[in-house]
Amino acid sequence: MRLVQARWYHHGRIAPIRLIVIHDMEMPEKPDTAEACARMFATTGREASAHACVDSNSIVRCVRDQDTAWAAPGGNADGLQLEMAGYARQTREEWLDAYGKAMLGRAAHQVAAWSRAYKIPVRKLTRAELRAGGRGITSHADISAVYRRSDHTDPGNAFPWDVLLQLVRDELGGDGGGSDDVDAPAWKRPLSWPPTTKGDDVRAWQRQMRKRGWDLVVDGWYSGADEDVCRAYQKEKGLPETGVVDERTWRSAWTAPIT
Numbered sequence: 001m002r003l004v005q006a007r008w009y010h011h012g013r014i015a016p017i018r019l020i021v022i023h024d025m026e027m028p029e030k031p032d033t034a035e036a037c038a039r040m041f042a043t044t045g046r047e048a049s050a051h052a053c054v055d056s057n058s059i060v061r062c063v064r065d066q067d068t069a070w071a072a073p074g075g076n077a078d079g080l081q082l083e084m085a086g087y088a089r090q091t092r093e094e095w096l097d098a099y100g101k102a103m104l105g106r107a108a109h110q111v112a113a114w115s116r117a118y119k120i121p122v123r124k125l126t127r128a129e130l131r132a133g134g135r136g137i138t139s140h141a142d143i144s145a146v147y148r149r150s151d152h153t154d155p156g157n158a159f160p161w162d163v164l165l166q167l168v169r170d171e172l173g174g175d176g177g178g179s180d181d182v183d184a185p186a187w188k189r190p191l192s193w194p195p196t197t198k199g200d201d202v203r204a205w206q207r208q209m210r211k212r213g214w215d216l217v218v219d220g221w222y223s224g225a226d227e228d229v230c231r232a233y234q235k236e237k238g239l240p241e242t243g244v245v246d247e248r249t250w251r252s253a254w255t256a257p258i259t
């Protein structure tokens, strides 16, 4: 996934992640709307951002999970923010047209990845649950109603939550999220740049790091971008910052708590 870094955000977080907040962009359903919204977040004078923007054919990352996006005051510190193309005034039929279905599938993929990585249950929180600090999926509208620090009502009353949540459950293979505590596969060899290092063990590490919320491509090649992720991860975990996936770094990817 591409990262088009948003201009306005906080580096880091002051609270653990507990919410996935769904928004719409109030922008037309077009093939390049995610890119357009990301460009807007990168350049705007308005203090606004989100973690990712989705349209019918792509997701563009704008803020890293470990940083705080400015999308829904009250739900920023502990939220992951997903922007969808379209308008809060859309009917259910409009959300479920061909464009909408393609976009919901992509959105579900991202929500499922977040659900796994941060152990967020696949359920829409009631406002009472949201207020009580529950973990789950919510809307900007509910954040506005509960925390009263913004007046946005996206993604609107007709947003097809049932369809999105079912797609997320399908992505997760029925495990409902939050249960990916698998043992680390056996470590075979150090993974390091240059990209002569490729293969299934690279792919397994990339997939695991993605589950943890890191932005990298699962392609089985250990690239410079993977090395950057590895170094940042090692720094976060207090491991020697070598950029090489040694045995400790490998095991940690499966066993360390997600912070």
Ligand SMILES: [Zn+2]
Residues within 6 Å of the ligand: 022, 023, 024, 071, 072, 140, 152, 154
């Ligand atoms: Zn919003």
